[in-house]
Amino acid sequence: MSKQPKLELIYFNLRALAEPPQMMMHYAGVKYRYEMAWDYYGKPWSKAKLEVPFGQLPVLVVNDTVHIWQSGAIVRYLAKLAGFMPEDPVLAAQVDAVFEQTQELFAPLNLGNWNSVKRDPTFLGHNLTTVISQSIITFH
Numbered sequence: 352m353s354k355q356p357k358l359e360l361i362y363f364n365l366r367a368l369a370e371p372p373q374m375m376m377h378y379a380g381v382k383y384r385y386e387m388a389w390d391y392y393g394k395p396w397s398k399a400k401l402e403v404p405f406g407q408l409p410v411l412v413v414n415d416t417v418h419i420w421q422s423g424a425i426v427r428y429l430a431k432l433a434g435f436m437p438e439d440p441v442l443a444a445q446v447d448a449v450f451e452q453t454q455e456l457f458a459p460l461n462l463g464n465w466n467s468v469k470r471d472p473t474f475l476g477h478n479l480t481t482v483i484s485q486s487i488i489t490f491h
């Protein structure tokens with residue numbers, strides 16, 4: 352990697368969509384700062400949300416100027432930056448496919464399900480088990 356850009360990963364105090372970018376940066380030895388949304392924007396999330404592209408996090412800020420949103424876009428950018436992305440388009444597509452598969456496994460754990468969890472504490476386990484077992488059954 353040539354000179355590393357300044358990287359700030361903005362998210363919340365929870366372990367979810369900012370984990371893959373962090374794992375990748377740790378693995379690659381890339382330096383970054385992890386900022387809580389309210390610290391980075393200097394206001395409560397409910398107000399900061401209005402300034403953030405599409406109102407959601409994580410966002411990766413590059414060199415204080417470029418704001419990359421969508422966790423998948425952040426991971427792909429970091430994979431290229433760290434030299435983990437194959438040059439060959441077919442290999443790159445296979446890497447992408449594995450990544451997209453992991454995104455599908457994350458979907459049943461998304462916070463959007465929290466109301467369902469409040470109603471039924473077994474919801475997440477059941478939902479995840481269903482998704483994983485369907486993935487395994489259809490993998491060949």
Ligand SMILES: N[C@@H](CCC(=O)N[C@@H](CS)C(=O)NCC(=O)O)C(=O)O
Nearest residue numbers: 367368400406407408409421422423
């Ligand atoms: N597809 C987006 C989803 C982002 C997302 O769902 N972010 C949630 C946290 S996991 C969020 O910002 N929630 C706060 C809000 O919507 O106000 C991604 O992968 O980055």
